[in-house]
Amino acid sequence: MEKQLFTISVYTENNPGLLNRIATIFLKRHINIESLNVSQSEIENVHRFTIAARMTEVAVKKLVGQIEKQIEVIKAYYHTDDEIIFHETALYKIASNLLFDKREIQNIIKNSHASIVTVNPEFFVIEKTGFRKETQELYNQLAPYGIMQFVRTGRISVSKTEMKISEQLKNL
Amino acid sequence: MENKTERIIGAEAVVRSLLEEGADLAYGYPGGAIMPIYDELYKYQEKLHHVLTRHEQGAIHAAQGFARVTGKVGVALATSGPGATNLITGIADAQIDSTPLVCITGQVASHLLGTDAFQETDVISISAPVTKWNIQVTKSQDIPAAIAKAFYIAKSGRPGPVLIDITKDAQLGELDYSYEKCTAVRSYKPVPETDIEKVKEAAELINAAKKPFIVFGQGVILGEAEAELKALIEKSGIPSAWTVLGLSALPTEHPLNVGMVGMHGHYGPNKLTNECDLLIAIGMRFDDRVTGNLETYAKQAKVVHFDIDPAEIDKNVKTDVAVLGNSKDTLSKILPFIDEKSHDAWFDEFKKYRDIENEAVINPQLNPTKEGLTMGEVINQVNKETNGDAVVVSDVGQHQMFTVRYADFTTTRSNVTSGGLGTMGFALPAAIGAKMGAPEREVVTFIGDGGYQMTCQELGTILQTKAAVKIVVLNNEYLGMVRQWQQLFFDKRYASTTMINPDFIKLAEAYDIKARKVVKREELAEAVKEMIASDESYFLEVMIEKEDNVFPMVPTGASVSDVRLK
Numbered sequence: 001m002e003k004q005l006f007t008i009s010v011y012t013e014n015n016p017g018l019l020n021r022i023a024t025i026f027l028k029r030h031i032n033i034e035s036l037n038v039s040q041s042e043i044e045n046v047h048r049f050t051i052a053a054r055m056t057e058v059a060v061k062k063l064v065g066q067i068e069k070q071i072e073v074i075k076a077y078y079h080t081d082d083e084i085i086f087h088e089t090a091l092y093k094i095a096s097n098l099l100f101d102k103r104e105i106q107n108i109i110k111n112s113h114a115s116i117v118t119v120n121p122e123f124f125v126i127e128k129t130g131f132r133k134e135t136q137e138l139y140n141q142l143a144p145y146g147i148m149q150f151v152r153t154g155r156i157s158v159s160k161t162e163m164k165i166s167e168q169l170k171n172l
Numbered sequence: 173m174e175n176k177t178e179r180i181i182g183a184e185a186v187v188r189s190l191l192e193e194g195a196d197l198a199y200g201y202p203g204g205a206i207m208p209i210y211d212e213l214y215k216y217q218e219k220l221h222h223v224l225t226r227h228e229q230g231a232i233h234a235a236q237g238f239a240r241v242t243g244k245v246g247v248a249l250a251t252s253g254p255g256a257t258n259l260i261t262g263i264a265d266a267q268i269d270s271t272p273l274v275c276i277t278g279q280v281a282s283h284l285l286g287t288d289a290f291q292e293t294d295v296i297s298i299s300a301p302v303t304k305w306n307i308q309v310t311k312s313q314d315i316p317a318a319i320a321k322a323f324y325i326a327k328s329g330r331p332g333p334v335l336i337d338i339t340k341d342a343q344l345g346e347l348d349y350s351y352e353k354c355t356a357v358r359s360y361k362p363v364p365e366t367d368i369e370k371v372k373e374a375a376e377l378i379n380a381a382k383k384p385f386i387v388f389g390q391g392v393i394l395g396e397a398e399a400e401l402k403a404l405i406e407k408s409g410i411p412s413a414w415t416v417l418g419l420s421a422l423p424t425e426h427p428l429n430v431g432m433v434g435m436h437g438h439y440g441p442n443k444l445t446n447e448c449d450l451l452i453a454i455g456m457r458f459d460d461r462v463t464g465n466l467e468t469y470a471k472q473a474k475v476v477h478f479d480i481d482p483a484e485i486d487k488n489v490k491t492d493v494a495v496l497g498n499s500k501d502t503l504s505k506i507l508p509f510i511d512e513k514s515h516d517a518w519f520d521e522f523k524k525y526r527d528i529e530n531e532a533v534i535n536p537q538l539n540p541t542k543e544g545l546t547m548g549e550v551i552n553q554v555n556k557e558t559n560g561d562a563v564v565v566s567d568v569g570q571h572q573m574f575t576v577r578y579a580d581f582t583t584t585r586s587n588v589t590s591g592g593l594g595t596m597g598f599a600l601p602a603a604i605g606a607k608m609g610a611p612e613r614e615v616v617t618f619i620g621d622g623g624y625q626m627t628c629q630e631l632g633t634i635l636q637t638k639a640a641v642k643i644v645v646l647n648n649e650y651l652g653m654v655r656q657w658q659q660l661f662f663d664k665r666y667a668s669t670t671m672i673n674p675d676f677i678k679l680a681e682a683y684d685i686k687a688r689k690v691v692k693r694e695e696l697a698e699a700v701k702e703m704i705a706s707d708e709s710y711f712l713e714v715m716i717e718k719e720d721n722v723f724p725m726v727p728t729g730a731s732v733s734d735v736r737l738k
Contacts, residue, residue, distance in 0.1 A: 062486070065487070073359060169358065
């Protein structure tokens, strides 16, 4: 069975130590986490981990089973890319003089539908949200001019079909 | 219910919470960061008996032994730092063998956390992978709820160990104490719902099978489903085998009990795993020691898997029908759908293999003609004296496999051994806990000369508590199991497996324990008789043929049907 990228969504109680427990489940199986995002979810006091990792479907099924077994995990799901709407956000910090000296940069920004978050005399910051391919492409275009800093968030996603988490919580 | 509160300190709240949970026995070892709790244990000593072991590992294994024979939650206490880390082996053991434990560790005061204070370790991180749940408590007020939750989680669903780490300031600070038992945790579903359709599907497969085979594990014991299992086996007429931890759930003498599966299991059950047309797994997890090579494991058979833990389904063996739920519940639900049957021709195949095994392995083991004593004949001699009614605690290694193969059982919860983790040093302290959990019963522990020396300091606990544990050291002056593998797979290069042992008799006598050594077969029966007749703890050392091996054997990576008789 082929390895593919899965997005694992984990709804949890907000307790310190849980990140450690979840990370250990990946570590124990030598599965590298490609990206990880933790945020609040649509339910009050419930947190949501969004973890992207590459493995076989057999492996992800077992992995999700082990994650769900954790006492403070309410529910865990896994999805392939075509089952979710997902995005990442990247920030690019660039020297301000380039914006004025190199007209091409203005075009790159315009064509990429990126937005400028801040501009000051020393640097400006561009933000681009989209697929990995898109944020990477912008990176590739800007790199020759010199990027002072670059950072990309973990993937965030919502599933196309319903995850029956709220219903489950109501039953408790 | 009205909750009146009282103003007490955290340490007293710990002790009173334990009492609320019915824990009147705890094993542990004091130290700086847990002294306030010990001070309260002193005040409450009439109500809560604390057993001082000689090492924290002894404390936790004793708590495990207690939990395994009683089904109650075992309690272990230790101080911060080394006290806490010394619990880890036992916690890992309890996690893999699903043993309910509540471990309470002292921790440095909360203002010192993260400063590398004296005896500070991050026991929450260290224990996370091997606990069912753990929590650090830094506020006195949080103590009762944490303990209530800990007991609930440890005992419910698939049991396991939990750890509560309590900072010293939380132990010393005051709180408004009231106690409320925990009955639910919203993110935790201990028992999955049983789908009655799956029960019916499983029943159809069972009724249609020509060569069905049951393999049961500890899930039967943990679910208190021994009677339901027996009823299912008898109604369906299905030959049934057990895993190491399933042992004692069905009496040895039951006519449909065909023996043990796995690496050193019986010949027929291993061979016929690859001939059955339906494998019915009940409360077991297809451990690699059970399955051998998964690629060739029961490929011809359909598989029905009863388990309480959804994560076990399809983990190692692909299941055709999974019946989730507590074993007592699922087995009683399926019984009405099961046709009354017998499978005589199929059962005869087990008998045929048993005859082969009797001749090649079992008879030479139980009635040896050679000079040296065998482990099997010692265990069998104990069977004769106890009629199979004893709690039998084994350590890890060759003697463990001989024990589970040859010890007789009439009663459930009587086989205590470290199955999943294979922790040498487990048996002596576990036997102490088992004896305290079942004081009216005979508790006999078989230990190898290697494992014995890992925790023999617990003879001190026997000296102090007078726990009447009967200790049998089967001494072959080797780390026998490793030596067996060296003989079979490493051209007899006995690297670091030869043991120069101390005088075990003197050692036992130093702890005021009656001791006797057997070197000749003629002495064995009388010595075992004397040991069992003793009202006190008794130490029996039996010198065993040095290079005996445990057979049958499924070598690592081999198929179960390639089980070797020699």
